[in-house]
Amino acid sequence: MPEPRIIPITPKASPKPVTEGSRWTPTLTASPPLSLYVHYPWCVKKCPYCDFNSHAVRDEGIPEAAYIETLVADLESALPQIWGRRVHSIFIGGGTPSLMSPDGLDELLTAIRMRVQLDPLAxxxxxxxxGTVDSGRFRAFRQAGVNRLSVGIQSFNEAHLQALGRIHGRTDAxxxxxxxxxxxxxxxxxxMYALPGQSLAEAEADLVTALALGPQHLSCYHLTLEPNTAFAANPPxxxxxxxSADMQDLVESRLGAAGYGHYETSAFAKPNRECRHNLNYWTFGDYLGIGAGAHGKLSSHEGILREARPKHPAAYLAARQTGEFAQERRWIGAEELPFEFMMNALRLNQGFPRRLFAERTGLPFEAAEGALLKAMKQGFIEVDGETLRPTVRGRHFLNELLMLFLAA
Known part of the structure; x- marks a missing residue:
């Protein structure tokens, strides 16, 4: 599961958190939980639907040793920002991180363990x-310290895999x-569902095959034609x-009947098998992002800061010469925090406790109360004691719900 999308950030960082336009001043009483995201930008080839920061491998191959050395240097440069804080999860995403050699992965994880306070149960x-792995490679990844694997199946249908530009077939999947x-x-x-030419029966066949395999977690995404992709230029x-709505209903009903809790917009898990790393995103926790194009969100006594690394692998590798890895920095202003928090927390179907808003933003609950009341009147949000959660209508019209918080 890739890192979450965030609002684009500007090249220059404000020297202090921006609070103009708001009567509230963020005051955090404790640091949120901290995760580490590591981006690996290379793929065998670029899929036509993908708008993530991924780059097809060229004839010269992947500069794995140089990239790992740069990741470690990036991490070291960021240590003052996270000093003394425990890292609860690591997510290595891409791109296709399984292209990394087992020895390279072992070197990277060893370097991380030597530099950060990593939770023993992280x-x-x-x-x-x-299309890039076999059983022996998986075994080596496990020995290196990986304890959770996310496999990009997308479909078990040969025709749909071909339409998506995937390098694997049904047997490989x-x-x-x-x-x-x-x-x-x-x-x-x-x-993925709502694929080019896909029928409801074919979407169901993919679910049946996946359920027969018995994974602990399933991520089911509606295909979207994102800007700046091959599909956007030549839409299938x-x-x-x-x-598409029928397929979404099918996914939710079949997985629910099979014992998978629908805990987030696109995420389904067996009991106690939710992705802890992504739950930290959705509860507005902190995360340090290293690697080409990686984004981060870090809280301190000064406020909440967004960061981004250089996007192109060559530019990221070159940043090691200067030690300036954070290409973009921007403080999140108080007027933006309600939207930023809700953009994540309202993805959770079970909602969030009222106290979490203040704990993670440093703002009193009143800063979001006006927008929440509007959302309740429009049937987007319901309240159960101290818990606020999106209704079915709120989940289906999440963008409209979130727009209410832009003016909070």
């Missing part, structure tokens, strides 16, 4: 592409899932909104 996730479940106790399978014919 969740350490690696994303994998079925099943073999990769079986190997992952052999070597890891925590496995996520990524599936996809199911209409009614057919």
């Amino acid at each position: 969740e350490i996730t690696l994303e994998a592409n079925p 099943i073999a990769a899932a079986e190997a992952a479940l052999t070597h890891f106790e925590a496995v996520n399978l990524d599936l 014919e996809v199911p209409d909104p009614d057919a």
Whole structure:
């Protein structure tokens, strides 16, 4: 599961948190939980639907040693920002991190353990592409310290995989899932629906195959035609909104009946098998992002800071010469915090406790109360004691719900 999308940030950082336009001043009483995101930007080839920071491998290959050295230098440069804080999870995403050699991964994780205060029970996730792995490679990744694998299946249908530009087929997908479940106790399978030419029966067939494999976690995404992708430039014919909605209903009902809790917009898990790293994103925790194009969110007594690394691998590698890895920095102003918090927390179907807003933003609950009342009147949010959660209507119209907080 890739890192969450955030609002673009500006090149220059304000010297202090911006609070103009708001009568509130953020005051955090404790640091939120901290995670580490590591971005690995290379893929065998670029998929036509993908708008993430990924780059096809060129003839000269991947500069793995130089990249790992740069990741370590990046981490070291950021240590003063996280000094004394425990890291509760690591997510290595991409791109295709399973292209990394087992020895390289072992070197990277060893370097991380030597430099940060890593929770002994930390969740350490690696994303994998079925076309780049085998059982022996999975075994080596587990020995290196990875304890959760996220496998980008997308579909088990040969025609749909071809339409998506994937480098694997149905047999590869099943073999990769079986190997992952052999070597890891925590496995996520990524599936997509509303694919070009996909019928409801075909979407159901993908679910049946995935459920038969028995992963602990499933991520089911609606295909979207994102800007600046090959699909955006040459759109394929996809199911209409009614057919797509039927597929979404099918996903939710079939996985619910199979014992998977629908705990986040696109995430389903067996009991106590939720992705802890992504839960930290959605509860507005902190995360340090290292690697080409990685984003981070870090809280301190000065406020809450967004950061981004240089996007292109060559530019990121060059940053090691200057030691200036954070290409972009921006403080989150008090007037923005309600939206930033809700953009994450309202993805959680079970909602969030009222106190969490103040704990993670440093603002009193009143700063979001006006927008919340509007959301309740429009049927987007319901209150159960101290818990606020999106209604079914709120989940289906999440963008409209979030817009209410832009003016909070």
